[in-house]
Amino acid sequence: MKITAFAGGVGGAKLAHGLAQHLSPEELTIIVNTGDDFEHLGLTICPDLDTVCYTLAGLANPETGWGRVNETWNTISNIEKLGGPNWFRLGDQDFATHLERTRRLKEGKKLSEITREFCNAWGIQHAILPMSDSAVRTIVDTDEGELPFQEYFVHRHCEPRVKGFRFDGVNSAEPVIGALEAIESSDAVIFCPSNPWVSIDPILSIPQMRQVLENKKIVAVSPIIGGKTVKGPAAKMYSELGIEPSAFAVAEHYRNVLTGFVLDTTDANLEMNVQNLTIKTLLTDTLMNNLTDRARLANDVLNFVRSN
Numbered sequence: 001m002k003i004t005a006f007a008g009g010v011g012g013a014k015l016a017h018g019l020a021q022h023l024s025p026e027e028l029t030i031i032v033n034t035g036d037d038f039e040h041l042g043l044t045i046c047p048d049l050d051t052v053c054y055t056l057a058g059l060a061n062p063e064t065g066w067g068r069v070n071e072t073w074n075t076i077s078n079i080e081k082l083g084g085p086n087w088f089r090l091g092d093q094d095f096a097t098h099l100e101r102t103r104r105l106k107e108g109k110k111l112s113e114i115t116r117e118f119c120n121a122w123g124i125q126h127a128i129l130p131m132s133d134s135a136v137r138t139i140v141d142t143d144e145g146e147l148p149f150q151e152y153f154v155h156r157h158c159e160p161r162v163k164g165f166r167f168d169g170v171n172s173a174e175p176v177i178g179a180l181e182a183i184e185s186s187d188a189v190i191f192c193p194s195n196p197w198v199s200i201d202p203i204l205s206i207p208q209m210r211q212v213l214e215n216k217k218i219v220a221v222s223p224i225i226g227g228k229t230v231k232g233p234a235a236k237m238y239s240e241l242g243i244e245p246s247a248f249a250v251a252e253h254y255r256n257v258l259t260g261f262v263l264d265t266t267d268a269n270l271e272m273n274v275q276n277l278t279i280k281t282l283l284t285d286t287l288m289n290n291l292t293d294r295a296r297l298a299n300d301v302l303n304f305v306r307s308n
């Protein structure tokens with residue numbers, strides 16, 4: 001079975017890792033959000049891309065989900081001592097990724113090409129594609145005005161109230177080479193349990209993406225369990241936008257594209273509401289606390305895809 005997975009941050013990376021335990025490199029393509037990429041300390045940082053790559057390579061920090069395991073912090077500490085910005089915690093090993101990526105970008109290489117080279121170096125066999133080779137930047141509209149995504153998310157700890165989002169550059173962005181082909185030849189597309197507003201929507205907002213998704217089997221896994229997000233601000237964003245945060249709200253968010261929806265057993269009471277949107281449902285344990293959980297959830301989702 002061929003699958004294309006859309007993924008954003010930590011939750012998305014975990015399910016993508018689970019899927020990679022069941023599907024061969026020929027069967028799985030992972031398309032990753034680049035809306036939260038930014039330029040910082042003169043470097044191009046691609047947090048979601050790195051989170052997915054580090055997770056599949058077994059290099060991710062298990063405590064934070066982002067950054068590297070067994071990390072040291074000498075460079076950022078010394079930047080701090082010099083009075084430089086320290087709010088975005090870049091570890092020493094992680095710095096190497098950003099330095100080398102920035103150097104290759106300056107040489108004229110594409111982000112997708114560099115990502116492929118890094119994946120080879122890290123021993124990742126599955127295709128991990130940035131959603132586009134051109135820059136798309138998520139801008140958060142807040143009660144304090146517009147903020148670039150990482151400024152809102154990390155520097156301001158998601159404190160300003162959210163009013164909306166826009167994805168700068170998306171209208172002229174093209175999907176990366178191979179993305180449309182992967183989707184076309186897939187039996188289904190899986191939206192990993194990533195933030196719908198700022199992880200999956202940027203991918204969906206690329207003009208040619210919508211077209212290729214038409215008439216596809218599309219299954220989303222809810223990142224909201226029992227009205228709360230496992231990690232990250234999705235539930236807070238829903239509340240601030242005047243929507244009660246729930247797995248149902250996620251299904252409704254995607255209702256025009258989804259054929260199937262996976263929600264946690266905790267949310268059994270919402271299953272009928274989702275089915276009333278003419279979306280098929282799977283109720284299962286969606287929390288991923290360890291590697292076994294990732295593989296088990298991926299297996300459940302793949303069985304659901306096969307039988308629907």
Ligand code: FO1
Pocket residue numbers: 008009010036046047048050051066067087088089090091094150153154
């Ligand atoms: N998230 C934080 O909350 N604080 C950080 O200092 C931070 C540093 C960081 C460094 C590299 C990286 O790849 C990710 C990092 N993240 C950090 C996570 C990241 O900014 C967000 O989780 C994603 O952009 C949202 O998906």
